[in-house]
Amino acid sequence: MEPKLLTLWQHTRTGKVKISELADLLSLSTKQTTRYLHKWHEEGWLHYKGGTGRGRYSEITWLKDVEAVYEKRVHEVMKDGKIEECARHLLLDWSRDCKLRLVSDFQSRLGYEKDGEDRLIIPRKRPFITTHPLKARDVHSANLVANVYDRLVSVDEHSSVHPALAHSWELNDARLRLYLRKGVKFHDGSPMSAEDVCDCLRKMSQHPFYERMWAPVSAIKARSPYVIDLEFRYPCHYALHLLGIMAASIYKEAGGSLYGTGSFSIVRNDDTKTLLHAFQEYYKERAFLDEIEYVQVPRDFENLYRSSAQSENYETYKVDSxxxxxxxxxxxxxxxxxxxxxxxxxxxxxxxxxxxxxxxxxxxxxxxxxxxxxxxxxxxxxxxxxxxxxxxxxxxxxxxxxxxxxxxxxxxxxxxxxxxxxxxxxxxxxxxxxxxxxxxxxxxxxxxxxxxxxxxxxxxxxxxxxxxxxxxxxxxxxxxxxxxxxxxxxxxxxxxxxxxxxxxxxxxxxxxxxxxxRSFLFTDDLMDVETRYFGHADFSKLWMKPSF
Missing domain, CATH: 3.10.105.10 (Dipeptide-binding Protein; Domain 3)
Structure with a gap:
């Protein structure tokens, strides 16, 4: 299917046309536009008669209903289960009614596979801008980061601090000492050390977006393989809270890739899909879900979080945040x-x-x-x-x-x-x-x-x-x-x-x-939905209730 042919169908009726105006519509040069018209003429989509002389009008006559033909093809592709291909087709220039039909069909089939794995399917309106904790400043990227990387501590809605990668700490006016968990692994299988943690914190403290909040800290030191110190210029009562924000996530850079320690690891991230797998060696309890799949969809697509076990007929419930x-x-x-x-x-x-x-x-x-x-x-x-x-x-x-x-x-x-x-x-x-x-x-x-x-x-x-x-x-x-x-x-x-x-x-x-x-819809077999990070769901505890 050719997006430019569908765009031409949507915006141009049978009759006289100016090649220059069609070129602007299709974001092509006039020569490229003429070549496309000859091609579509030969394929039987339209009849094209070129104008002669400067300022002359050309003429096109439509021979087929392009949208109707393309819509039928997309429905057939959906029946074949080629959901990723369908997701790309939904981004084309459809009429409103046609798009509603396609979106409805797509939504009913999204992620439905009887493969025995518990998979959460999430509509993604655009590719993630970044997966790097220091660069994740939009809510969608930050939500992904929250589930792939861990912080030293977590902070709840009441401002209470809880252990995470650090199991204990000592805070006084001169320093904050943190005791790291043993046996924590990055997603590449390598162990997390105090030097890894210090390296991340130093990068955060030097980043232009976060360096001011680090001003009270004079030094970041590894005292042993599992102990680090943050030394203060003056007392810093918020030091623990600072270590709980998304930018303080702990990660490892190796071979041009980033590795976290979170409950899910990134196994694919491109223009059509982002796929997360449960990390089997997670230092806490393994996530109940096996996979999380973000599928690219049009911007007007419903915010429906859906399990892979649900077919066309499903019930939903709404979570407000x-x-x-x-x-x-x-x-x-x-x-x-x-x-x-x-x-x-x-x-x-x-x-x-x-x-x-x-x-x-x-x-x-x-x-x-x-x-x-x-x-x-x-x-x-x-x-x-x-x-x-x-x-x-x-x-x-x-x-x-x-x-x-x-x-x-x-x-x-x-x-x-x-x-x-x-x-x-x-x-x-x-x-x-x-x-x-x-x-x-x-x-x-x-x-x-x-x-x-x-x-x-x-x-x-x-x-x-x-x-x-x-x-x-x-x-x-x-x-x-x-x-x-x-x-x-x-x-x-x-x-x-x-x-x-x-x-x-x-x-x-x-x-x-x-x-x-914001409101998010979840299919009724998804249990223990908790919104934490930027109003989105925490995936580490989410699970699918089986049906019999």
């Missing part, structure tokens, strides 16, 4: 009008109008008129502010995920007399906003809390994964603030959070926009 919050960050350190208080306050007031439209954009977004701390922040109000005089249009960054929201905000601002420009940045590049602002004044940022709210908000403030760090560096003594946090018990952090939140909102540097929830 808090998914973080969205905000607008004003790039006040940039040398533009956005550095002015009156401009940011004007924009802040306009955001109150945008909140009223969020449900129309995405029903999962809950307008946030309070702050960034769920259950803690208080509502606030702003008086109307007129648009100040600007030297040049303000620049709003948008990605494929924030396009609709950004376009609505532009409409609001233009009606209020504020000139703006939109700059499209690939989603993967927006993950580097902490080190590159792409010449933008306004950012739409989604923050998904990885752990409990106390530490995650700290990570939001001091991690470098959003433009906020550069904004704060320009107006706040962040080193002094870090020291305040480090010398305060994590359980006592909320007053510090509230003080920082109040500053961000009152100076219109960060403006709350929405809270977000």
């Amino acid at each position: 808090d998914f973080g919050f969205g905000l607008i960050i004003m790039n006040s350190y940039r040398n533009s009008d956005i550095a002015r208080d009156d401009v940011r306050d004007f924009l802040h007031f306009q955001v109150t109008k945008l909140r009223q439209l969020l449900r129309e954009i995405d029903a999962r977004l809950i307008p946030n008129e309070q702050g960034f701390l769920a259950g803690i922040s208080q509502p606030y109000e702003l008086g109307e502010i007129n648009c100040p005089v600007l030297r040049k249009p303000l620049v709003i960054q948008m990605s494929e995920y924030s396009r609709q929201t950004a376009e609505r905000f532009r409409e609001i601002l233009v009606r209020a007399g504020c000139p703006v420009e939109l700059v499209q940045v690939p989603f993967a590049d927006t993950l580097d906003n902490g080190i590159n602002d792409y010449g933008c004044d306004i950012f739409f940022h989604g923050e998904v809390f990885e752990m409990d709210q106390k530490f995650s908000f700290f990570q939001f403030l001091f991690g470098g994964t959003s433009p906020l760090q550069s904004v704060l560096d320009d107006c706040v003594d962040m080193e002094a603030w870090l020291k305040r946090y480090a010398m305060t018990a994590v359980s006592e952090w909320m007053p510090l959070h509230i003080e920082m939140e109040r500053f961000l909102i009152e100076t219109s540097r960060a403006v709350p926009l929405y809270y977000s929830k």
